[in-house]
Amino acid sequence: MDFSFTEEQTLLKDSFQRFLQDAYGFEDYRKIIETEQGYSADTWAQMGDLQWQGLPFSDADGGLGYGHIELLLLAEEMGRGLCVEPYMANVVLAGQTIAKLASAEQKSALLPGLMDGSRQISLAHAELGGRYQALWCETSASEQGDSWTLKGHKSMVLNAPNADQFLVVARISGATDEATGLGVFLIDKDASGVSLKANKVLGGGVAGELSLNNVAAQRLGGEAGEVIEDVLDLATAYSCADAYGAMQALLAKTAEYSKTRKQFGMPLGAFQVLQHRMVDMFIEVQQSQSMILMVMLRLSDSDRAARQKAVAACKAYMHKASKYVAQQAVQLHGGIGVTEELDIGHYFRRLTAFGSLFGDRTHQLRRLAALDKAQRQAQGKLANAA
């Protein structure tokens, strides 16, 4: 058994951490989240210069060819550093959809700009009516000759106000919740029939409500359901790693605060009830680290269901653990914990948003149970249960 990272991975992680520490102080962050675009164009361009956006793309696609382990290490540092650059929206959600689905020609048109930070693309997948079901889709795509027309409404399109283009998941055939009959379509933000309502998002960043009224679109590749599910799983794993980074920061900051803040003539850390609380936080951070390592290992499993189960389990666990750590960090800070003046409240918001993104604990537990039952069925263990 070996849970250690390679030297290269450790160096990469350190470089992420150092860059974010230098480029992204808490005061910078506070200014950035007040801006309309919700990120720092300078930092985004610098990340492009450092080729961060190219990190998870293959050599053939023009990327750095790293795997999901390096991607999750980056996410962890983003969370620790309260980074609100639109990395997940562009690189993970849109970028991985393109990498897995698009033709060589489409890739060469889209990926170079995405990787140097000059082009932004958002994936429009969620619809409120489907709650967290990845493939629930009312937005429709119809074919006329060799062009496609889209109609429908997409919600919480991450980073949409900054996007030059959108990738829209739309239904070509089948019922609203069917796993097949889905395509991914590329549209320009200014195309006729597109309207966007911008929102700020809890915990930083922006999103939009996207209305599509007979919008001309170009299709990317073929049947898209499995790719969408896989990309959302990768994004879920990414957001778990981000949350793990934020949880570590909260624990460290809370423990530190409890050593310096005095009440009743002694540091808060001297009160046993608070010691136990912080130990519980510490244990949850440890457990979460284990879950992140589990996901890192299992995401390369050749069995798709095993990968899905790993992600669902990780998110289910970490939603609960992150809530505990965030709530206790606020509680142990007292009044200062519920302000915008200290980073604690901002981590709290980030972790609250994490819980709801791509499916909460309940959703993931149900997925896990369904995957498990399907497996038992296949193994013949459910034969007599009907």
Add this chain to the structure above:
Amino acid sequence: MNLEFSAEEKAFQQEVREWLRANKPDFPPSLTHSREQTLAWEQTLASKGWLATGWPKQYGGTGWTATQRYIWDTECALANVPGVNPFGVSMCGPVIMAFGNDEQKAEHLPHIVNATRLWCQGYSEPGSGSDLASLKTRAERDGDDYIVNGQKIWTTSAHIADWIFCLVRTDASGRKQEGISFLLIDMKTPGIEVREIRSIDGAHHLNEVFFKDVRVPAKNLVGEEGKGWTIAKFLLGHERTTIAGVPLCQAQIEELKVLRDADPNLRNDPKVDEDIAALEVDLLALEYTNLRALERAESGKPPGPESSGLKIKGTELQQALAEYKVEMGAYASLPWQAEAIGEAAYAQATAAYNIGRASTIYGGTNEIQKNVLAKFALGL
């Protein structure tokens, strides 16, 4: 045992319900209200004579029984009307009634009961939160005045208040609980500066209040000099029958059910039914504990052990309800300081959950509450 409302109480309930329906303010309820909104609503209540629901008639209060107050609070929560700023009516007023002199009563009580002055509470300081008795803001006697120097923090509504009641140190020589005095200060006095602290929900509730050589007439001292701690303790025990926030929780449960019933994804999900039922069971236990406290208060008995956990359980339940609403909203809970997407009720859900974390911190943190209970309820 009998828990039925009497015929008069039922009639009262009906009267209250109809009045609230007819007089509900036209601005939408939110987590913060401006000074104008606060005064407008409180003056509406005052002109009906229903602002000071815990006060005796003698001072312009309603003279209601604890049961009538309970009915009132419940109806207000169900009607979703704004809460009343507690600092004047529920805190400073009762203190002046119990400890103030005739001049102070004549000067302040009418303004509170008519909602012509807003109050705020200046207890906490940067170095003195849970350990309130260590407070350092000094008040030094100078002829007919006190000269106040120091800083208060977390002062809710200081930016919209006319007056502040403060705990100040008039003597630093003895035990820290001694030498504390209770002082009323006009916010317009020269030397007072108020600075905003933005909260985790992005709103402005909280402030820092700085005092630099603030000259306060000595006649604004309530009770004896050096006996402010006794007054502070009196206030802590004062709201034992309303502290749990049962009516608010009931209104929130009802809202969750309405939201569930309107959304097919939630309506057809047995887990949602179970989750809401579980919250409701906790609320029922809290409600009956609260009723026990109410019954004792009604019959003039001192608080019993049942009232001890009310704040702890009440705040925990409020937080659980806020948390569950965020989860019910799914993606609709994620927009921040933005218009609603989907169901409008979720637009404020996350902000409410965020600021709701404060309820286990203010008014004595839940850890401090438990320390007190360990000592006084269990003798540990």
